[in-house]
Amino acid sequence: MATIKAAILGFGTVGQGIYHIVNEKRAELKAKLGVELEIAKILVRNPNNERVEGTAHLLTDSYEDVLAVEGLQVVFEAIVNEEPAYTYLKKAIEQRCHVVTANKVMFAKHGMELQALAKTKGVHVGYEATVAGGVPVIKTMKNILLVNDVHRIQGILNGTTNYMLTKMRQENWTYDEALAEAQRLGYAEADPFNDVSGQDAFKKLMVLSDLAFGEQPNWDDVEVIGIDTLTATDLEQAKANGLRYRHVAEVEQNEQGDIVGKVAPLLVGPEHPLYPIDDVFNAVAMETNYIGTLTVTGPGAGMYPTASVMVEDYAEIIGKRAGFTVSI
Amino acid sequence: MATIKAAILGFGTVGQGIYHIVNEKRAELKAKLGVELEIAKILVRNPNNERVEGTAHLLTDSYEDVLAVEGLQVVFEAIVNEEPAYTYLKKAIEQRCHVVTANKVMFAKHGMELQALAKTKGVHVGYEATVAGGVPVIKTMKNILLVNDVHRIQGILNGTTNYMLTKMRQENWTYDEALAEAQRLGYAEADPFNDVSGQDAFKKLMVLSDLAFGEQPNWDDVEVIGIDTLTATDLEQAKANGLRYRHVAEVEQNEQGDIVGKVAPLLVGPEHPLYPIDDVFNAVAMETNYIGTLTVTGPGAGMYPTASVMVEDYAEIIGKRAGFTVSI
Structure with a gap:
């Protein structure tokens, strides 16, 4: 053999x-x-x-x-x-x-x-x-792209920040407390910049953009906002309104045919596919023309x-x- | 060509x-x-x-x-x-x-x-x-089975009953009211037996069992319980406790190596991957040895x-x- x-x-x-x-x-x-x-x-x-x-x-x-x-x-x-x-x-x-x-x-x-x-x-x-x-998002998207067009992708692509936002909401922790615990558990690096700034999610988003659209937006045109802009008060208010902050990386083809990307905290309600994704989980929601919205969810990291x-x-x-x- | x-x-x-x-x-x-x-x-x-x-x-x-x-x-x-x-x-x-x-x-x-x-x-x-x-559950599972073992599958495989349970919870409708609306919207057949009894979900579960385990349980050994056993009171109590009823089709390989299946209403909490799946959506959660639990969610029917x-x-x-x- x-x-x-x-x-x-x-x-x-x-x-x-x-x-x-x-x-x-x-x-x-x-x-x-x-x-x-x-x-x-x-x-x-x-x-x-x-x-x-x-x-x-x-x-x-x-x-x-x-x-x-x-x-x-x-x-x-x-x-x-x-x-x-x-x-x-x-x-x-x-x-x-x-x-x-x-x-x-x-x-x-x-x-x-x-x-x-x-x-x-x-x-x-x-x-x-x-x-x-x-989470097999690449294979899932490759497969649906055989027949479907993907016109928009929204993802939770960084488990560390999702963990932090989850704890800030559930336990009323401050940003610093959530970061310290994420570091203690080994989710965040000693220098957490790439995670909390959105740069890590941004890189993954660009890989998805290549696959879905065959191109990327100009990197300079992509707004990348970290979760360090959020306070415990922001999260409390969201909770009181039945909403949740997710750190969402999204890319779409707009009506002019341009590819537009963004990474930023997003306030979502219960009807949003990323609303239920807690802790270190990752999820990607793909909006397609025939199937509608498909979401894949699972562990975003680990050996x-x-x-x-x-x-x-x-x-x-x-x-x-x-x-x-x-x-x- | x-x-x-x-x-x-x-x-x-x-x-x-x-x-x-x-x-x-x-x-x-x-x-x-x-x-x-x-x-x-x-x-x-x-x-x-x-x-x-x-x-x-x-x-x-x-x-x-x-x-x-x-x-x-x-x-x-x-x-x-x-x-x-x-x-x-x-x-x-x-x-x-x-x-x-x-x-x-x-x-x-x-x-x-x-x-x-x-x-x-x-x-x-x-x-x-x-x-x-x-929802591309077959391809996703085929792919992860290249390397992973799937030891348990839990799915919402019937959009009609999931729609009914969602409305009974959200709108406090009775079973009969939810069924009537599902029929009006074309989700349920004039004879809703296959959907509400769990027989439709059961057939799909057997297809998943073949793929994941290379075999099916004996059909006679699979308990199939419909949602017609649930009352509005059951759903109210669940809601009061922060829980939700899902009509879950599940199959697993137990410790003796036997394949065991069941279709029944299941009370799940917010940490369960099927908890957030509302309306006519379908979802399948696959528990694997290396990846952990992967969930795919999307429209379970339609032209x-x-x-x-x-x-x-x-x-x-x-x-x-x-x-x-x-x-x-």
């Missing part, structure tokens, strides 16, 4: 999750796909730090070592920031490797270009994990949710290759 | 929806799939009744006429009840046609068999429309939602054939 060799770039939470799932599901994946998946190399900063037992021989700090793996066919990328992730994935695609990424910062900027390059090389790019962690959609991307890519005997 | 010839069986709401969408999206589907789709025959009871202008020459009441279409490759089935739908689809598959069905009653009983037959014939069966109308997922099934089937140049 054929073996597919893969590398993992970055061995933090998500990278380790991929490694664990590939091992736990080895037999099932082999049975479903007809090929074995072997993690052949793991790129880390410090190859002397064996974070997962039994991986020491796989670790390297040299990307050249990764690309030199004989028969390398898949690269899982789970590092942060634009570089060197972009350069790494570009090289992998040029070498005709499929790539699967969780890197929204890189993909918001280079996603279309990497997909175009992959097309010329006959390989695939999986990017489900760039948006909303374990296993995010890693599992990346392994699903792999399975989907490999599945496309195999077993379709349909002739027309 | 190649043309794919298709037939529509049944020309009621859903069948007509397919016809309209195929025409409206003709150019886009052709551009995406590289083939033209031609509706070559429409099976109806009375071929003298031209329900949609310009279709008179396509109508027939003879299934032999349908199967005799030269080069027929796809059969869309949008009729109700087990027979003759089952016999029709079996014949179509034996003739190496792809089939796309919306018929839950037939598919709950014969879905596994038809899929097995299709496999031996090298064709595909699309059945997204059998469960939850426009365009249901028909559009059937055309998506077609696009997916044809897409599998074409354009995958990946070589490993």
Whole structure:
């Protein structure tokens, strides 16, 4: 039986999750796909730090070592920031490797270009994990776009801020109290800027815009307002009126055909699809022409949710290759 | 350019929806799939009744006429009840046609068999429309099952009863008042038995059970309790306690490995994923091992939602054939 060799770039939470799932599901994946998946190399900063037992021989700090793996066919990328992730994935695609990424910062900027390059090389790019962690919003939208037009997307794309807004409403916490607790629980970074400012949600929104409309708004034209503008009093008043603040990232095609985006706190009532989404959950509501509004909801982060959609991307890519005997 | 010839069986709401969408999206589907789709025959009871202008020459009441279409490759089935739908689809598959069905009653009983037959014939069966109308629960679950195990499914699979329970709660209507309004709006049939008894939801649940677990519970072992057991007083008490009744179809694999199903009114609190689903919406919550709980929500019925997922099934089937140049 054929073996597919893969590398993992970055061995933090998500990278380790991929490694664990590939091992736990080895037999099932082999049975479903007809090929074995072997993690052949793991790129880390410090190859002397064996974070997962039994991986020491796989670790390297040299990307050249990764690309030199004989028969390398898949690269899982789970590092942060634009570089060197972009350069790494570009090289992998040029070498005709499929790539699967969780890197929204890189993909918001280079996603279309990497997909175009992959097309010329006959390989695939999986990017489900760039948006909303374990929630399969990319695949759901790709599928409905086969027939439907999506004209508007509204999403809760950052679990940290949704957690904070939930606690501020439910427990009457102040913004500072909610942030402190989010940091204590590991939801927010020591520097919470990307989450609370809306920049994290903005990057994910741009990935969705590429998919739904084939283009993004000019980044400078997108208003991005964080939740740090909200006070406990704002939330109390909303509650008294039966409303809730959600930190909503939205993008739509307006009547002139322009793509318009925004990230901002939004006051929503019980009839809104994002009204019930509490805690660290993510949700994306897609307004379509035939179906109406479809909403997908689930865990927006975490080792296993995010890693599992990346392994699903792999399975989907490999599945496309195999077993379709349909002739027309 | 190649043309794919298709037939529509049944020309009621859903069948007509397919016809309209195929025409409206003709150019886009052709551009995406590289083939033209031609509706070559429409099976109806009375071929003298031209329900949609310009279709008179396509109508027939003879299934032999349908199967005799030269080069027929796809059969869309949008009729109700087990027979003759089952016999029709079996014949179509034996003739190496792809089939796309919306018929839950037939598919709950014969879905596994038809899929097995299709496999031996090298064709595909699309059945997204059998469960939850426009909500892509089948594709979402197929996708997450590539890597995740689904151990429990809970769904609101009948829009009529969800509408009735919503109105009984919000407007303090009695069961009879809610039913009368559902009938006036066309949500419930003159004989509402299948909806209110839970039989409709039960059939859809069995289709989900096949997909998630590869098997169904014994039908006789599945408790199916309708919403006609609920009184306005029950709903008032629930409301007073901050709870809501949902008509929930659920199936799970228990610790002994047995598949256990149930359809019944369920009292849920605000933390439950089905708590916020009001009116005619459908929703399915899937509990998985890696991702956690994923919920998809949307319109559970209607001409365009249901028909559009059937055309998506077609696009997916044809897409599998074409354009995958990946070589490993």
